[in-house]
Structures are given as structure tokens and as C-alpha cells.
Amino acid sequence: xxxxxxxxxxxxxxxxxxxxxxxxxxxxxxxxxxxxxxxxxxxxxxxxxxxxxxxxxxxxxxxxxxxxxxxxxxxxxxxxxxxxxxxxxxxxxxxxxxxxxxxxxxxxxxxxxxxxxxxxxxxxxxxxxxxxxxxxxxxxxxxxxxxxxxxxxxxxxxxxxxxxxxxxxxxxxxxxxxxxxxxxxxxxxxxxxxxxxxxxxxxxxxxxxxxxxxxxxxxxxxxxxxxxxxxxxxxxxxxxxxxxxxxxxxxxxxxxxxxxxxxxxxxxxxxxxxxxxxxxxxxxxxxxxxxxxxxxxxxxxxxxxxxxxxxxxxxxxxxxxxxxxxx
Numbered sequence: 206x207x208x209x210x211x212x213x214x215x216x217x218x219x220x221x222x223x224x225x226x227x228x229x230x231x232x233x234x235x236x237x238x239x240x241x242x243x244x245x246x247x248x249x250x251x252x253x254x255x256x257x258x259x260x261x262x263x264x265x266x267x268x269x270x271x272x273x274x275x276x277x278x279x280x281x282x283x284x285x286x287x288x289x290x291x292x293x294x295x296x297x298x299x300x301x302x303x304x305x306x307x308x309x310x311x312x313x314x315x316x317x318x319x320x321x322x323x324x325x326x327x328x329x330x331x332x333x334x335x336x337x338x339x340x341x342x343x344x345x346x347x348x349x350x351x352x353x354x355x356x357x358x359x360x361x362x363x364x365x366x367x368x369x370x371x372x373x374x375x376x377x378x379x380x381x382x383x384x385x386x387x388x389x390x391x392x393x394x395x396x397x398x399x400x401x402x403x404x405x406x407x408x409x410x411x412x413x414x415x416x417x418x419x420x421x422x423x424x425x426x427x428x429x430x431x432x433x434x435x436x437x438x439x440x441x442x443x444x445x446x447x448x449x450x451x452x453x454x455x456x457x458x459x460x461x462x463x464x465x466x467x468x469x470x471x472x473x474x475x476x477x478x479x480x481x482x483x484x485x486x487x488x489x490x491x492x493x494x495x496x497x498x499x500x501x502x503x504x505x506x507x508x509x510x511x512x513x514x515x516x517x518x519x520x521x522x523x524x525x526x527x528x529x530x531x532x
Contacts, residue, residue: 207231208441209271209313211256211304212278213249214241216386217319217430220379221275222246224434227380233269235262236278242530245384256300259307266311273315273441274308276301282392283323283345287486290344297348302355309364315444316356316367317437322426322453322492324350324371332426332495335371335451343487357449366448368440373426373455373494375433377515378522384430385522387529394462395427395516398469399523401477409477411462413484416491422462424491426455429509429518439503452503455494460512472516 208225212218213234218241225232226249234246237255250269254261256278265271279297280286286293301318308316323346324339341347359365376395378385386396401409414421436454443450460468466479499505509515 206272206441207233207269209233209235209266209269209274211235211274211276212241212319214238214243214246214251215277216388217375217433218275218277219245220384220430221277221434221437222249223380223384224431224438228438233265233271235265240388242387242532244530244532256296256304259303262304262307263310266307266313271311271313273317273444274304274313275317275319275437275441276304277319279319279349281321281345283343283487284392284485286343286345286348293344293348297345298351298355301352305355305359305365309359314364314366315441316365317441318352318356318367318369320353320369320371321346321349322371322373322455322494323489324353325492327489328492331491332457332493333453334495335453335498342489345487360449366444368437368444368450368452370436370440371451371453372433373428373453373492375430376427376519377429377431377509378518379430379434382518382521385519385526387526389529394465395469395519396523398466398477399473399516399520402469402473402475403523403527405527407478408480409466410480410482411466412482413488414481415484418461418490420461420463423488424459424461424493426457426459426493427465427512427515428455428507429515432507432509436499436503436505439505443503452499453494453496454499455496456507456510457494457496459491459493465512468512468516469520472513472520
């Protein structure tokens with residue numbers, strides 16, 4: 206299939222693009238390069254543009270005869286969303302509406318949407334299922350949930366076949382550890398810890414040590430990027446049978462911030478400075494998934510089922526790219 210990958214030069218998008226190519230599909234990357242890296246998508250068709258640009262989206266969909274769209278072009282920082290909420294509503298909701306409008310005009314029905322566990326907020330019970338209450342506690346989660354609901358109603362109107370994939374914590378380096386995380390500035394725990402182990406940072410901070418968890422730090426569910434992308438492919442195929450899909454994507458295991466830092470120390474063989482800081486606004490204490498629905502309906506079986514195996518791939522990539530992609 207010819208698949209438009211919006212945000213395809215970013216961390217998840219570039220890994221998805223590589224997997225689509227390997228599986229015989231033809232990905233076309235659409236990205237404004239505000240956070241993505243052109244070096245991560247060498248050898249594929251690329252359109253530089255913003256998802257707010259309806260005319261360019263429509264032209265791209267028509268010119269490349271696109272058959273399906275995967276959408277990774279969101280703003281993703283919880284803390285930033287609390288400080289500048291309108292940025293998140295514009296990019297995550299308004300621009301998604303623009304994209305879906307262009308798809309409708311071009312006659313493209315299939316849509317795989319990158320969503321988030323942040324739609325659940327502070328869960329009433331764990332692990333979180335797809336039917337758990339949706340009570341976002343930050344603009345990031347709220348904007349993603351609104352986009353999900355937009356997809357649902359567009360589907361009910363007979364104009365969209367979509368899969369909503371609620372990520373927990375995507376991590377690791379995919380495509381044989383050749384495509385890793387390179388956010389600027391970096392905000393994700395595993396690459397921050399690895400950069401500290403490599404001496405690129407003087408310390409790593411733990412934001413909040415007084416949460417209601419065994420060691421006082423937030424607990425998250427970590428899923429390897431290859432496993433995440435595999436679920437996207439399976440979901441895309443499933444849209445031939447169903448017009449609405451919603452799945453949690455996680456390993457159904459929780460690891461605290463302190464546990465992740467200790468795992469990085471073990472994998473790297475390096476010790477480094479760790480300091481404690483105040484909580485960040487908008488962080489839930491615990492987010493762990495029940496991903497049994499994706500396993501059952503898609504036949505999805507994550508290959509990286511333990512934290513150290515995930516971190517090893519990230520460690521390998523960062524050692525080869527200590528300064529990130531050569532942009």
C-alpha cells in the first residue's frame with residue numbers, strides 16, 4: 206500500500222517508515238521537521254510540510270495516490286501542554302481535523318491514529334483497559350481524547366475507518382537498533398539516563414519522590430518501538446474487517462523511574478549523578494496497561510518483554526550517535 210506517514214521523520218514515525226518499507230509497503234513521509242530528522246528517513250519519498258496546510262495535504266494525498274494514513278505528528282510533552290495548552294489543541298486537535306478533512310476530500314478512508322495512555326488520567330483501577338474511564342488531567346491527554354472522539358464520529362458518519370492506538374511509554378531503538386530517540390531538547394527518561402551515563406549530561410533529575418508508589422517515583426509501562434510499530438501494521442490490516450479499532454499498547458508491566466535509572470546503570474556499566482526535584486504538573490503516579498485486547502484480536506506478541514532488553518537497544522544506538530542524528 207501507499208501510506209502517508211505524517212510526522213514520519215520523528216522517533217516513532219521514522220521507525221514505522223522503516224518497517225513499512227521492509228514489509229513491502231510504500232511510505233511517503235510528510236513532516237515539517239520541527240522535531241523530526243531527515244537523516245532518519247533516507248531513501249524514502251519525503252514532503253516537507255505542516256499538517257495545518259490543507260491544500261498541501263490534499264495535493265500530497267492525490268499526487269501519491271495514498272491508500273492509508275498513519276498520524277504521528279502530535280505535540281507530546283505533558284509539562285509543556287500545561288504551560289501552553291493552545292499549542293496542543295491546535296496541533297493535536299485542529300491539525301488532525303485538517304488532515305482528516307483532506308483525507309475525506311481525497312477519498313482516503315483508512316487512518317491509524319497515534320494516541321496515548323494520557324487519555325485515562327489518574328486511573329481508578331490498574332491495569333488500565335480500553336474501557337477504563339477517560340479523565341485526562343492535562344491538555345496533552347485532553348487534546349488526544351478529543352481527536353479520538355472526532356475519529357469515532359467521522360467513522361459513524363461512514364467517512365473513516367480508523368485505529369486508535371493508545372501508547373504507554375514507547376522506547377528503545379528499532380530497525381536493528383539503527384533508529385533511536387533524538388528529541389531536542391530531550392525529555393524522555395531512558396535517553397536522558399543514557400546521555401548522563403555517556404557524560405553528555407552532568408546529572409539526571411527525578412521529578413517527584415513522594416508519589417503513592419513503592420519507591421515514591423512514578424511507575425510507567427515501557428514498550429519497545431519495534432513492538433509498537435508491529436501493532437500498527439496489524440491494526441492497518443485489521444481495518445479491512447472493522448471500521449473502528451481501539452487498543453492499548455504496552456507490556457502490561459510497570460517500572461518506576463528509579464528502577465529505570467538503575468537498569469540503565471546496569472546495562473551501561475556506568476554510575477552517574479541522580480538528583481531529586483519537585484513533581485511536574487500533569488503527571489499520573491501510575492500508568493500500566495492491560496494490552497490483552499490487542500494480543501487477542503491482532504495476534505500481537507511483543508518480542509521485547511523486559512526492561513533491560515529494551516534499554517540495550519537504546520544504549521547501542523546512543524553509543525553510535527552520541528550527538529544524535531547528523532542534522
